[in-house]
Amino acid sequence: MDNSMWGFVGFIILFCGVYILVSYVNMIKKGEINASILLGRDYAYKKCKDKEAYIKKAGPALLVLGAACLLYGGLDVVHCFVYSMPLADAAGMVIFFIALVWFAFYTGKLRRQYF
Numbered sequence: 001m002d003n004s005m006w007g008f009v010g011f012i013i014l015f016c017g018v019y020i021l022v023s024y025v026n027m028i029k030k031g032e033i034n035a036s037i038l039l040g041r042d043y044a045y046k047k048c049k050d051k052e053a054y055i056k057k058a059g060p061a062l063l064v065l066g067a068a069c070l071l072y073g074g075l076d077v078v079h080c081f082v083y084s085m086p087l088a089d090a091a092g093m094v095i096f097f098i099a100l101v102w103f104a105f106y107t108g109k110l111r112r113q114y115f
C-alpha cells in the first residue's frame with residue numbers, strides 16, 4: 001500500500017469519471033452538451049452547426065473517457081489504500097493517458113467540424 005498523496009489523485013480521477021458519465025447521460029437523454037468537458041471557453045457561445053450529429057459522434061468519446069477514468073481511478077485507489085499492485089496501476093495509468101490524449105484530439109477535430 002502506498003500512503004502518499006497520489007491516492008487522492010485516484011479519488012479525483014474516479015470522481016471525474018463519474019462526472020463524465022453523468023454528462024454523457026445528460027447529453028444522450030436531454031441533448032445538453034457539457035461545454036466544460038467537450039468545448040472550452042472559446043466555443044461556449046458559438047452555435048453548433050448540427051447538434052444531433054455532434055452528440056452522436058461525441059457521445060462514445062465521453063463514454064470511453066468516463067470508463068477509462070473510472071477504471072484507472074478505482075485501480076489507483078485500490079493500489080494506494082487496499083492492496084499494492086504497481087504493475088496493474090502502471091498499466092491502468094498508461095491506458096488512461098492514451099484514452100485522454102485520444103479524447104483531446106478527437107473532440108478537437110469535432111469542435112472544428114461542428115462549431
